[in-house]
Amino acid sequence: MIKTAPATTASARIRGAFSEGRLTWSGLALTGFSILVYIFLYAPIIILVLFSFTRDEFGVRWTGFTLDWYIRLFNNPRMMGAAWNTLVVATVSTIVSTIIGTLLAMAMERYRFRGRNAMEGLIYLPIVVPEIVMAVALLAFSAIVFDVIKMVTGETLRRNLATVTIGHIAFSISFVVVVVRTSLKNFDRRLEEAAADLGADNWNIFWRITFPLILPGIIGGALLAFTLSLDDFIISLFLSGPGTSLLPVEVYNRVRRAVTPEINAISTLMLILSMALVALSQLLQRRR
Amino acid sequence: MSDSIAIELRDVVKRFGDVIAVDHVNLQIRDGEFFSLLGPSGCGKTSTLRMIAGFELPTAGSILIHGREMGITPPHLRPVNTVFQSYALFPHMTVAQNVAFGLEMRKKPKDEIARQVKEALELVRLSGLEERRPRQLSGGQQQRVALARALVNHPEVLLLDEPLGALDQKLRKEMQLELKSLQARVGITFVFVTHDQEEALTMSDRIAVMNKGKLLQVGTPTEIYERPNCRFVADFIGETNFIDGVVIGRDGNYTVLETPEGLRFRGLATRPLSDGTAVTYSIRPEKVRLLAPNGELPPNGLAGTVMTVNYIGSDTRITVRINDRRTIDIWEQNTRSTLDRDEYWQPGEAAVIVCPPDNALVLSE
Numbered sequence: 001m002i003k004t005a006p007a008t009t010a011s012a013r014i015r016g017a018f019s020e021g022r023l024t025w026s027g028l029a030l031t032g033f034s035i036l037v038y039i040f041l042y043a044p045i046i047i048l049v050l051f052s053f054t055r056d057e058f059g060v061r062w063t064g065f066t067l068d069w070y071i072r073l074f075n076n077p078r079m080m081g082a083a084w085n086t087l088v089v090a091t092v093s094t095i096v097s098t099i100i101g102t103l104l105a106m107a108m109e110r111y112r113f114r115g116r117n118a119m120e121g122l123i124y125l126p127i128v129v130p131e132i133v134m135a136v137a138l139l140a141f142s143a144i145v146f147d148v149i150k151m152v153t154g155e156t157l158r159r160n161l162a163t164v165t166i167g168h169i170a171f172s173i174s175f176v177v178v179v180v181r182t183s184l185k186n187f188d189r190r191l192e193e194a195a196a197d198l199g200a201d202n203w204n205i206f207w208r209i210t211f212p213l214i215l216p217g218i219i220g221g222a223l224l225a226f227t228l229s230l231d232d233f234i235i236s237l238f239l240s241g242p243g244t245s246l247l248p249v250e251v252y253n254r255v256r257r258a259v260t261p262e263i264n265a266i267s268t269l270m271l272i273l274s275m276a277l278v279a280l281s282q283l284l285q286r287r288r
Numbered sequence: 289m290s291d292s293i294a295i296e297l298r299d300v301v302k303r304f305g306d307v308i309a310v311d312h313v314n315l316q317i318r319d320g321e322f323f324s325l326l327g328p329s330g331c332g333k334t335s336t337l338r339m340i341a342g343f344e345l346p347t348a349g350s351i352l353i354h355g356r357e358m359g360i361t362p363p364h365l366r367p368v369n370t371v372f373q374s375y376a377l378f379p380h381m382t383v384a385q386n387v388a389f390g391l392e393m394r395k396k397p398k399d400e401i402a403r404q405v406k407e408a409l410e411l412v413r414l415s416g417l418e419e420r421r422p423r424q425l426s427g428g429q430q431q432r433v434a435l436a437r438a439l440v441n442h443p444e445v446l447l448l449d450e451p452l453g454a455l456d457q458k459l460r461k462e463m464q465l466e467l468k469s470l471q472a473r474v475g476i477t478f479v480f481v482t483h484d485q486e487e488a489l490t491m492s493d494r495i496a497v498m499n500k501g502k503l504l505q506v507g508t509p510t511e512i513y514e515r516p517n518c519r520f521v522a523d524f525i526g527e528t529n530f531i532d533g534v535v536i537g538r539d540g541n542y543t544v545l546e547t548p549e550g551l552r553f554r555g556l557a558t559r560p561l562s563d564g565t566a567v568t569y570s571i572r573p574e575k576v577r578l579l580a581p582n583g584e585l586p587p588n589g590l591a592g593t594v595m596t597v598n599y600i601g602s603d604t605r606i607t608v609r610i611n612d613r614r615t616i617d618i619w620e621q622n623t624r625s626t627l628d629r630d631e632y633w634q635p636g637e638a639a640v641i642v643c644p645p646d647n648a649l650v651l652s653e
Contacts, residue, residue: 188374188376190372190374190376191376191378191379193343193363193370193372193376194370194372194376194377194378195378195389196342196343196362196363196364197341197343197363197364197368197369197370197438198364198369198389198390198393198437198438198441199364199365199390199393199394199441200364200389200393201362201364204393208389209378212380213379213380
């Protein structure tokens, strides 16, 4: 059977929509307002991305498309060095903080022990402590540790990539704990009992049952830690030593002289990487 | 069925903080038996099962499986397997991987695992679903996977924790019969926890009734139903008429009690009771007979008035008032079509009830 759609004019449809209450003046105002908010949020970013392709060497006007800035960026040893440092620090701090954070999450989720409540509060503190406070504290602490090492061994240590990495681990752990605990809360512990009942010892229970089922949470936590480390500025600035600056710090140093399209280009790349990581972590969480 | 003992509980106590979940339970479960632990929620039946499985350790007492003291043996080293109420299937594994898990843990060769998994899935009629994930299965199918996953290990005892609780009524009835025939085929001792008395009566060789952590009675379904040893068991299993009174003497095999208003009833006592003991008289509704009055009361008869008559298909349920504070429920089986009986009981009619003392019990607390 063939159905023919009734012919309606556009104006009739709009009038219909009005009478059914789908299209109202307040509805239109809300739509317009929402669009404005999104423009406010995203216009600067879109312009940044756009101007990473402009021929204009001050990167403030559109004078034609080019990939020169990206090519220059890849030929800039300082920038590439900083990018490499950033990736190394992010990778190492992610691995370490994910392992420590996962173990901590399991301990807090599974066991009752003295001081558990205090520990619970303290583990989330780094999330709310202003980052500048954290940075100053870590800087002061590293100075004390270096002094002690000098007194004991006579070695003079300087801040380097290792100190930055330790700083990043320190603030990443809390975030990993938060994410992993969520997936542990959703994990049905009766599955572990079932595995034990079927002859699995603790090792097998963890690796065959618990780990695969909380893995999306662990990966989510790791991606969050990686993203946070990538774009961290304050702690990286305070804890990196001479000649070991990370990308956000390097970008800042360059911006102080002039904003060039090269900065736009590196910012665009960091944006894409961060967005890809967030998308990946969302995807993994949803697959659960 | 042999007479050897599969599981023995000796004076087992389980405390959770101040709460006594299991209170000095002594129990022997025979080899090859379908044994049910029956009781209301919180009666300690699940705690008992979990102690046998090793998930909980007794606060006091000991548990023996085939004569071996279990002590603090962890679950993975005990010769028992469990079917959980929630099934607890591993969601990240296929049906075949779920069933193979126990065999893999015991490091069986690959080809033997494959063969046994196939056999186990055939046993529960799930062949062809090997590659499915648990969430792609219906409740009944998940239940069978849980059974296969446990049975494939050939446990000395299979523990089942309300495994039919999540199924709808019809599927439940089917699975009851299937489980029973499965148990007969594999010959493994089943310890089955349930709060459903009908389920326990249908499936079990023997039943242990528990309440408030205590083991009240152990017996065959017939014993439990016909000769409950206390008021709780009589009340929990099936339906019954209760009448409170005190013992005033004996009449041959029977114990006689008198109610506050002076009615006398005779019944069997499960143990000797001295005069003056507060007791409860219990008679099942289907054991009471209802007669038309003919001027003279028969032995064990009482005059009353029919209050309500409810036809429910197989039975007619009649309530008879015997005085201003007591009624008695009577179930008459509809052996003939009531359509042909226009002279059947009507509300308001005078009637005589007869309580045969051989079918009545005098229970003390």
